[in-house]
Amino acid sequence: MRAAVEVLLLTLTACTSASAPEVEPTGSTPSSASSEPAPSEPAPSEPALPDPVLAVVGHATEPQLELSRAAYRRIVDGDLDRWRGRDVVAGIRDVERRPGAIAVVPLDEVGPTVVAARVAGVDPVRDDPRAVELVVGGDLMLVRGVPSAAGALRPLARRLRSADLAVANLESTLSRDGAPTQGGDSFGATPALLGPIRRAGLDVLSLANNHAGDYGPRALVETVDVLADSPVVPVGAGRDLAAASRPAYVERGGVRFAFVAFNAIGETPRATRTEPGALSVRMPPRTGPLVAADLRHVAAVVRRAARRADVVVVLPHWGTQYTHEPEDIQRVVGRRLVRAGADLVVGGHPHWVQGVDAVDGVPVLHSLGNLVFDMGPARFPVQAREGVLLEATFWGAELRAVRLAPYRMDPTTYAPRLLGGPDAAGVLADVWGASTGPYARR
Structure with a gap:
């Protein structure tokens, strides 16, 4: 009935990794030499899931936002005052008072008085394994x-x-x-x-x-x-x-x-x-x-x-x-x-x-x-x-x-x-x- 936890975690991880590309580059596979990190650099690892995961929320009376990974990254980066005509405000209480506003909040703070955006097709609340x-x-x-x-x-x-x-x-x-x-x-x-x-x-x-x-x-x-x-x-x-x-x-x-x-x-x-x-x-x-x-x-x-x-x-x-x-x-x-x-x-x-x-x-x-x-x-x-x-x-x-x-x-x-x-x-x-x-x- 709901997406597997692996899909949810992978999607949200991708959404919150600011350095991750939207699409994997095409072309030949890099050589083994070019893929080796320099001795002074830390070994690469999978992007970590943020703790806590962040959600973009809108007013309870508004249609649920559908965000791409790129849009989600831009909003959670915190350098926007507005996004597509919507004011980015401080938190849930501000969103409750202002239809048309959005906020970035920890996922565990999301409740029934706001609506969390879907990200790359994943609803972070309803698709959660809990x-x-x-x-x-x-x-x-x-x-x-x-x-x-x-x-x-x-x-x-x-x-x-x-x-x-x-x-x-x-x-x-x-x-x-x-x-x-x-x-x-x-x-x-x-x-x-x-x-x-x-x-x-x-x-x-x-x-x-x-x-x-x-x-x-x-x-x-x-x-x-x-x-x-x-x-x-x-x-x-x-x-x-x-x-x-x-x-x-x-x-x-x-x-x-x-x-x-x-x-x-x-x-x-x-x-x-x-x-x-x-x-x-x-x-x-x-x-x-x-x-x-x-x-x-x-x-x-x-x-x-x-x-x-x-x-x-x-x-x-x-x-x-x-x-x-x-x-x-x-x-x-x-x-x-x-x-x-x-x-x-x-x-x-x-x-x-x-x-x-x-x-x-x-x-x-x-x-x-x-x-x-x-x-x-x-x-x-x-x-x-x-x-x-x-x-x-x-x-x-x-x-x-x-x-x-x-x-x-x-x-x-x-x-x-x-x-x-x-x-x-x-x-x-x-x-x-x-x-x-x-x-x-x-």
Whole structure:
């Protein structure tokens, strides 16, 4: 899935050796006499890998720079104030404040609030042998008007399967053993849906949303049980509060991840000590005002998970539908989750992409939009068929990079297809326009 360490080291070594030529000279092989060093000179050796390796970083909202070895050398030599219209500034904090600026920093200082340039085709963060890739998708609803679950998932399946770990929010049941609770907006499937989900490469599914209870408590518990008996791990719902509060623990590449999910929208019952439902936080705009006891409980779950795992990812179902702007209360709750130990917060429910905040360097993504949902053009604007995949790179417990891959769903099959060029830039502009701090496009 990623380049071999030898390729990475050789490329970066070549990039940082100021005396190394871009291309080996052609011609006859030098004679043995000419290749012997003079007695007074040290014997030649392979160029040493710098310690620490240097990275060129740009603003989080800018496309990733693609540098040749020669361009990389010119920038890291330190004798440039500007490069191709970009100011060369002192460090990461300066880049965070200035879109269009770049900086040279030690590779081990690179984090999710900046983007490291690729050098001669090598991404120094994602191609590092320590890298573990987590992909998170948005709201996934594969029934009702979606003609084929397998067909809808197929365009992104390779991207999901290539990650070390792939996660989404399942907006339906896997059982219809009960009466529908939301009329035509009751989303119920059978265990057969698990096949396309698994083949698409998903490893963890959040059930902490306003549709996990669409066919009543028995169907909710059966959905949890179907997933628990499969390779796909459920989180955020269960037969009682203890089960719904239980994090999903998954290990990849020597990194232990914990996922905690909660629903703030209602409709699915709140799990209690004796009744099934979703782990819930009552808060605006749908179930507010904020109930402090609910948030304290979730924060305690996050703290306990942080003691048992290297990385804690929190998946809230929150916010207002059909807007790019997060509610102020989402930012309040996001800060509390980070203080409790969350290393990444990734929200859903609004059906549109929303902005990104950084809380003490931890990204809080308020909504990734729909991954698959039957929101066709007859009733919904194009924003309901647009979203982003979050691609997060960890080195051990450290989050080193976040990238957003924009897509748009087909208006009849609802299959999401990755975008490029102006279309991708348009989706990302909706994200950055509602973001704050280092993720704001000023």
